[in-house]
Amino acid sequence: MDDMAFFRELVTGLNRGLLMSVMLIIPSALGGLIIGIVAGALRAFGNSLVIRIGDGYAALFRGTPLVVQLFVLYFGLPNVGIYLTPYWAAVTGFMLCSGAYQSEYVRGALLSIKRNQYLGAQALGFTRLQTIFWVIIPQAMRRALPGCGNEIIYLIKYSSLAYIVTFMELTGEGKTIATEYFRFTEVFLVIGFYYLILVSVAKIILRKTEKALEVPGFGSV
Amino acid sequence: MLESLSVIKDALPYLLKGSFATGVIVVGAMLIGLALGLLMACGMVYGRKWVRLVVGFYIWFFQGVPVLVLLFLFYFGLFNFLGLNFTAITAVTIVLGMTTAAYQANIFRGAMLSIPQGQFKAANALGMSNVQAITNIILPQVLRISIPAWSNEFSIILKDSALAFVIGAPEIMARTQFVASRTYQHLPLYITAGLIYFVLTWSGVKGLRALENKVRIPGYSHQGN
Amino acid sequence: MSRSEPILKVENITKSFGSAEILKGVGLELPKGAIKILIGPSGGGKSTLLQCLNCLVTPDSGTIWFNGGVVNIQKSKELYAFRQQVGMIFQDFNLFDHLTALDNIIIALCKVKKMSKQQARERAMTELDQVGLGDKGHLYPAELSGGQKQRVAIARALAMDPKVLLLDEPTSALDPELVGEVVAVIRSLAHKGMTMIMATHQISLIRNLADEILFMKDGLIAERGTPDELLGKGCGTLSQGFCDKLNEIAGEES
Ligand SMILES: Nc1ncnc2c1ncn2[C@@H]1O[C@H](COP(=O)(O)OP(=O)(O)O)[C@@H](O)[C@H]1O
Ligand SMILES: [Mg+2]
Numbered sequence: 001m002d003d004m005a006f007f008r009e010l011v012t013g014l015n016r017g018l019l020m021s022v023m024l025i026i027p028s029a030l031g032g033l034i035i036g037i038v039a040g041a042l043r044a045f046g047n048s049l050v051i052r053i054g055d056g057y058a059a060l061f062r063g064t065p066l067v068v069q070l071f072v073l074y075f076g077l078p079n080v081g082i083y084l085t086p087y088w089a090a091v092t093g094f095m096l097c098s099g100a101y102q103s104e105y106v107r108g109a110l111l112s113i114k115r116n117q118y119l120g121a122q123a124l125g126f127t128r129l130q131t132i133f134w135v136i137i138p139q140a141m142r143r144a145l146p147g148c149g150n151e152i153i154y155l156i157k158y159s160s161l162a163y164i165v166t167f168m169e170l171t172g173e174g175k176t177i178a179t180e181y182f183r184f185t186e187v188f189l190v191i192g193f194y195y196l197i198l199v200s201v202a203k204i205i206l207r208k209t210e211k212a213l214e215v216p217g218f219g220s221v
Numbered sequence: 222m223l224e225s226l227s228v229i230k231d232a233l234p235y236l237l238k239g240s241f242a243t244g245v246i247v248v249g250a251m252l253i254g255l256a257l258g259l260l261m262a263c264g265m266v267y268g269r270k271w272v273r274l275v276v277g278f279y280i281w282f283f284q285g286v287p288v289l290v291l292l293f294l295f296y297f298g299l300f301n302f303l304g305l306n307f308t309a310i311t312a313v314t315i316v317l318g319m320t321t322a323a324y325q326a327n328i329f330r331g332a333m334l335s336i337p338q339g340q341f342k343a344a345n346a347l348g349m350s351n352v353q354a355i356t357n358i359i360l361p362q363v364l365r366i367s368i369p370a371w372s373n374e375f376s377i378i379l380k381d382s383a384l385a386f387v388i389g390a391p392e393i394m395a396r397t398q399f400v401a402s403r404t405y406q407h408l409p410l411y412i413t414a415g416l417i418y419f420v421l422t423w424s425g426v427k428g429l430r431a432l433e434n435k436v437r438i439p440g441y442s443h444q445g446n
Numbered sequence: 447m448s449r450s451e452p453i454l455k456v457e458n459i460t461k462s463f464g465s466a467e468i469l470k471g472v473g474l475e476l477p478k479g480a481i482k483i484l485i486g487p488s489g490g491g492k493s494t495l496l497q498c499l500n501c502l503v504t505p506d507s508g509t510i511w512f513n514g515g516v517v518n519i520q521k522s523k524e525l526y527a528f529r530q531q532v533g534m535i536f537q538d539f540n541l542f543d544h545l546t547a548l549d550n551i552i553i554a555l556c557k558v559k560k561m562s563k564q565q566a567r568e569r570a571m572t573e574l575d576q577v578g579l580g581d582k583g584h585l586y587p588a589e590l591s592g593g594q595k596q597r598v599a600i601a602r603a604l605a606m607d608p609k610v611l612l613l614d615e616p617t618s619a620l621d622p623e624l625v626g627e628v629v630a631v632i633r634s635l636a637h638k639g640m641t642m643i644m645a646t647h648q649i650s651l652i653r654n655l656a657d658e659i660l661f662m663k664d665g666l667i668a669e670r671g672t673p674d675e676l677l678g679k680g681c682g683t684l685s686q687g688f689c690d691k692l693n694e695i696a697g698e699e700s
Contacts, residue, residue, distance in 0.1 A: 063376075063422045064415040065383035067394065072415065075401065076408035157287040164289075164387065171290055178297070185298030192286040192294060199285040336543075342502050343540035343599075347554040347606060348530030350522065357557055362544045438544055440588030 010177050010187060017173030018194055024087070024159045024169055025198075028094035029152045035095060036102020036148065043103060044110040054103065061100035067161055069093045074165040090162035098155050105147030109140040142213050149206035156198050170194055225409035232400045232410060239393035240417060246314045246382045246392060247425075251375055253318025258325025262363075263355060265326065266333045276326065283323035288381050291316050296388045309390035313382065321378050328370040332363040365436050372429035376422045383418065393417055451514060452477050453641055454532070454610050459498050459508035461491075468494050469505070470665040476610060476641055481655050484645040485688060486662035492645040493537075495662065496612045499643070500532045501525055513609070530558055533603030537615040539595040541587040547574065547598045548583035551605045559606065573601035577631050593624030597631055604635075611635070613644035617651075649692045653677065661685045 043054035061069065074089035084092065113136055121131040163172035170191060178187035261279065264272040283291070296312045307315070336359060344354035386395035397414040401407045452475040461469040468491045476482060484492045497503040499510070501519050510517045517528050541550050548570050555566035574580050577597040587595055596616055603611060616632065617625045629651060636642065636655050646652065652659065652673070659676050661669040661684050669676060669684050676685040 060419070063419040065380035065394070065418055067383045068411055068415045068418060071398075071411045072408065076411045079406065079408035157285075160287040160289045161384075171287070171293075174290075175293065178293070184293065185302050188290055188294035188298050191290050192282075195287055195290060196282070196285040200281075337538075337540070339536055339538055339540035340542055342497075343534070343536060343542070344554075345502055346500060346529060346532075346534035347602070348526050348558040349554065350526055353557055357553055358542050358544075362542075365544065438588065439586050441543055441586060 006177075006181055006183065010174075010190065013173040013177050014170060014190065014194060017168065017170035020167070020169040020173075021159050021162075021198075024090055024094065024162055024167070025156055028091050028098060028159070029155055031091070031095035032098025032102055032151070032155065033148065035099025036104075036106050036151075039099060039103035040106025040144075041110065043107045058100045058103050061097050062104070066093065066097050066158055067164060069097055070161060070165050086162070086165045086167035089165050090159075090167050094155060094159065094162075097158075098151060101151045101154075102148055105144045105151065106140070108147070109143035110136070112143055113139050139218070142215065142218060145206075145210055145213065149202075149209070153199055153202050153206070156202055157195060160195070225406055228400075228404050228406040229409050229413050232397075232404075233413065235400065236393055236396050236410075236413065236417060239391065239396040240421060242310055242385075242390060242392040243379070243382050243421070246310060246317065246385060246390070247375070247379050249314035250317035250321055250378050250382070251371075253315065254321035254325045254374070254378075255371075257318070257322035259329055259360070259363075261322065261326035262329035262333055265330045267351070267355070280323045280326060283320050288317070288320055289384055289387065291320060292384060292388055309385065309388045310392075312388065313385040313390050317378055317381055320381070321374055324374055324377075325367075325371065328367050328374065329363055332366040333359060335366065336362050365433075365438065368429060368433040368436075372426050372433075375425055375429065379422055379425060380418065383414075452511070453513060454499065454643075455511040456499060457509045457511075459495065459505045461494055461498055461503060461505050468665050469498065471508075472662075472665070472667055473508075474643075474660065474667070476643055479639045479641055480657050481636055481641075482643045482658045482660060483652050483656040484643065484660050484662055485647070485652060485685060486668070487688070490662040491665045492662050493614050496534070496614050496643070496645060499612055500529050500534060502534070526558075530606055531609045533606060533608030533611045535596070535599055535603055535611065535613040535616045538619050539587075539592070539599045541590075541595055541598055541602075543587050546584055546586055547579065547590065547594075550587070550598055551602045554602065555605055569605055570601075573605045574598070576604070577601045578627070591624060592620045593627045596620065596628045600628075600631055600635075609641065611640055611642045611644075613642060613646070615645050615647065617646065617648050647692055649689060649696055652689065652692075659685055661688065 039054050039057060042050050043058070046054065070089060070093040073084055073093050074086065077084060117135055117139065118131060121135045126134065159169065160171040162169050163175065166172075168176075174187050174191040178184045181187075261276045264276045268276070286294075292313065295316050296307075296309070300307055300312060340358055341354050344358045345351070349357065382392060383394040385392050386398060389395065393414055397410050401410045404410070454476040455474070457473040459469050459472045460467070472491075472495055474482065484495070486492060494503055498505045498508075501510075501517075504519065510519065512528055512531070518524050519528075541547075542553065545553060548567070551570035551573060552563070552566045555561045555569060556563060559566075561569070571580065571583065574583050577600055579594060579597055579601070582590065582594060582598075587598075590598065596619075600616075613632070617628050620628060625648065629648060632642075632644075632651065633655065644651070644655075656673050658670060659673055660667050661676070663684070671683075671685075675681070676683045677689055678686075
């Protein structure tokens with residue numbers, strides 16, 4: 001009887017948490033990707049000031065723990081009168097941090113495209129914008145994809161840190177139930193399983209996308 | 222502003238002492254990861270089918286579950302269940318070590334596969350046993366090749382170690398939280414903590430780069446070939 | 447035919463990779479001081495046979511005798527001891543990339559023969575001198591030319607005091623102008639009476655060094671005999687046809 005109640009509560013709690021986690025992950029991943037693309041492009045092609053600012057942003061967010069960033073946003077900003085809800089503190093932190101890592105892959109991908117590709121496009125009469133859209137982006141996208149996809153997988157796992165700034169997602173819901181029933185091993189194994197499914201699904205989608213975009217002889221190096 | 226500065230000035234020595242605990246956790250975890258990772262990489266490259274399956278499962282699990290969940294699972298769950306009374310620092314070190322082992326195994330596996338098969342054969346032809354060939358010929362090269370990826374892993378683990386405070390390990394983050402809860406100077410204190418981590422990451426990566434250059438083999442470029 | 451007891455003898459060696467039968471029952475004998483040369487089309491199984499001789503590739507069946515006794519290849523101790531006494535030279539050198547030329551030689555002496563570092567060092571220096579590389583010991587493989595790498599590989603094998611040397615196309619991976627220095631080293635070994643079996647397409651080695659030529663094709667020894675028997679004018683043997691082609695290519699190159 002007791003077991004039944006426990007498992008029913010666990011599953012409902014975790015499913016509610018799962019939904020919240022997904023609501024954290026999707027906007028954070030999209031936002032991170034957009035920031036990453038913009039910052040990556042600026043770091044690759046901007047003037048020296050822009051590059052320095054971009055590099056500084058990436059170094060700062062890649063050089064400090066995500067949990068510290070979240071604490072600054074959630075507990076720190078109120079010191080200067082800015083109050084974020086747990087949800088927005090988490091999403092903002094995830095986007096900024098993820099964007100820093102993404103910008104690294106985007107930058108690398110853009111810089112890896114050889115000069116002759118630009119020359120070839122110019123020789124055909126492409127404008128600057130046309131060159132970027134029809135030659136550079138299609139190639140850079142393929143180069144950046146594995147790294148960026150991997151970053152999103154990291155983000156899925158680090159979304160669990162939202163619990164620390166009191167947002168009730170998968171880990172938070174689980175922790176509450178585990179503490180209530182004092183059954184840590186089972187509860188956290190089940191939570192782990194939820195994340196494993198999320199990560200495995202993301203990996204499959206990533207691999208399918210890579211396959212779909214594959215160009216023979218166009219290696220990732 | 223002035224008040225923040227004086228809080229930071231007072232708290233800094235206390236926070237910096239936390240970097241000792243952080244250091245113990247990170248060094249311990251990286252060494253566990255090194256040993257376990259090398260073992261698993263050997264298992265994946267040279268092992269039988271069931272070994273490869275077990276290692277594959279281990280990697281899938283530890284790469285798919287968030288560190289935070291693993292910390293809770295092991296510290297409150299499995300370690301207790303097994304009757305192991307670890308301190309928070311020991312527990313974090315072991316959990317982070319097991320996590321990074323999963324990633325390091327893949328790093329070392331890639332490096333092993335990149336070393337020409339012929340060198341293993343040549344070692345055997347000289348009369349070396351498989352174990353001798355691996356320890357004398359393969360591993361010294363694998364370790365050199367792996368330094369850049371290993372350094373990346375180091376910086377990830379250093380940052381993950383900031384999660385240790387959730388189970389009460391007295392490292393940088395826990396100490397910062399403690400001071401912040403007394404002084405209400407959250408913003409300057411967490412920024413300070415961030416800077417300490419930044420400096421630690423930066424020095425570690427620099428140190429590993431120096432090591433990489435020190436053990437570089439003349440004329441041998443791994444990317445080029 | 448030499449009457450002396452063979453140092454190395456194999457009988458009925460077979461080996462398949464998957465469904466492909468690469469060796470279909472090969473036997474040969476190597477008396478002390480003999481030099482046998484394996485020739486034949488690429489893919490005929492020469493490398494596989496040579497690697498079966500010291501069990502780098504484990505034969506599916508067959509027997510190996512060494513110094514009159516059967517080698518029990520199931521026993522790893524016995525296998526490792528056997529391999530110490532059989533040197534091998536590879537087509538692509540297989541020097542250990544992380545060790546200097548000198549350390550490439552020292553490592554096996556120390557780890558396998560358990561020599562002291564000092565003794566190993568002296569021995570390694572002697573061997574490097576022998577192949578004319580006494581001044582190159584401190585260089586890493588990536589800093590050596592192909593010919594120098596192969597000479598280090600030979601020195602490394604010789605330092606183990608092998609009773610037999612297996613050579614698998616030792617000059618095939620070399621630029622033409624570097625072949626000579628390696629051929630010279632192999633010749634001097636021959637003059638010192640080293641027992642050797644060598645796969646090679648180097649026509650000068652085939653004609654001048656071979657006591658016996660073994661022509662391998664499709665996993666079998668299709669012809670065997672002395673150079674005179676197989677390569678004499680108008681013999682019409684497979685070997686002769688093959689060597690004529692090698693000569694043509696050599697002619698075109700020079
Ligand atoms: N490890 C292996 N796995 C599968 N096939 C192999 C392997 N080694 C050799 N072979 C095959 O065996 C045949 C004989 O190869 P080899 O002994 O290298 O011939 P040779 O040295 O005379 O050119 C080739 O067709 C080759 O593809
Ligand atoms: Mg061959």
